[in-house]
Amino acid sequence: MTFSLVARCAETGMFGMAISSSSPAVAARCAFARAGVGAVASQNVTDPSLGPLTLDLMQGGMSAPEAIAEVQARGQFMEYRQVLAVDGQGRTAIHSGPKSLGIWTQAEAENVASGGNLLANDSVPQAIVAGFTGAKGHIGDRLIAAMRAGLSAGGEAGPVHSAGMLIVDKVAWPVAELRCDWTQGCPIENIATAWEVYKPQLDAYTQRALDPREAPSYGVPGDE
Template sequence: MTFSIVARCAETGQFGTAISSSSPAVAARCAFARAGVGAVASQNVTNPALGPLMLDALAAGQGAAGAVAAAVAAEAHPDYRQLLAVDSAGRTAIHSGAKALGIWTSAEGKDCASGGNLLANDAVPAAIVKGFEEASGALGDRLIAAMRAGLAAGGEAGPVHSAGLLIVDRQGWPYAELRCDWAPEACPIEDIARAWEAYAPQAEAYVTRALNPTDAPSYGVPGDE
């Protein structure tokens, strides 16, 4: 009931995840990233604890394959879990348990990996990877393009209702964390795309405001001079 991508920007060193599902608030449970370390997803019958576990393994130098293996080894029910990881070198790894739901599959590309379950067809993750690799611009732009490509290829077997975009840069907090937790009628991926379109031009300003408010640009609110 989910399709996602984890990715690294080789130019900036940013990491990001994008995800969508028919379930509510999918990004809150499934999407994880850490600056300088990597990005991971823990999905299908979700165990959110596996996200931080994989990031800790990446931080300890285990690499994407080692991080996914560590999560599988620590998990009591690995057959129900689908895990994705990308590390600081752009290497990727995926685990899809035998009891993943419906049509499930995955794909890996340059600096990215995609996986999904309860899919409309088994071509969706490959379309997501292709969408990411063929897109240009900021990491957020490429992640949105990837998710749109996955949806165009069929997406989930039914309509999706939630989506999320998470990007980390150099700081310990997210560079961008945009979520649509429930969209009963509209497309949550397009909701996230519109949110990114509004947020992206301001993202660097928000970092400056956090690190050095005296050097921050205008806040754009009444009374600001």
């Protein structure tokens, strides 16, 4: 019911992930990232605890493949789970349990991994990886390009209704966390529209948190 990617920007060290599903509020359960550590997707009959666990293992010194192997050993009902990870060196790993739903498959390249279940066809994750590696610019732009590529390749077997994009940088909180929890339209395009609005303001929101004295004006009535 889901397709996603986790990714690292080799130039900036930012991590990001994007995801879409026919289920409501997919990003609330499946999207995880930690600055300086990595990004994780936990999906397909989702166990949200596997996301923080994978990040903790990588923060403790494990590579993405080592962390996924440990999650496979510790997790419950792993035959139903899909877990994707990318670490600070751009190494990737994916666990896809044999009881993943419908057509399920995965694809990896340096700095990016994609997986999906209940897919329209088995080419979707590879299209997502190609969409990310072939795109230029901010990691957010590349995540959107990748998800659009996955949708163009067929996406999920049925219509998707929710999507999300999560980006972390050098601070302890996400610098971007955009979600469409339910729509009858295209949730990926809703996220893309939100990103167009948010991207020019991303640095300003971070600066306001770090030191509002150095931040740009708020652009609202009464702001001087």
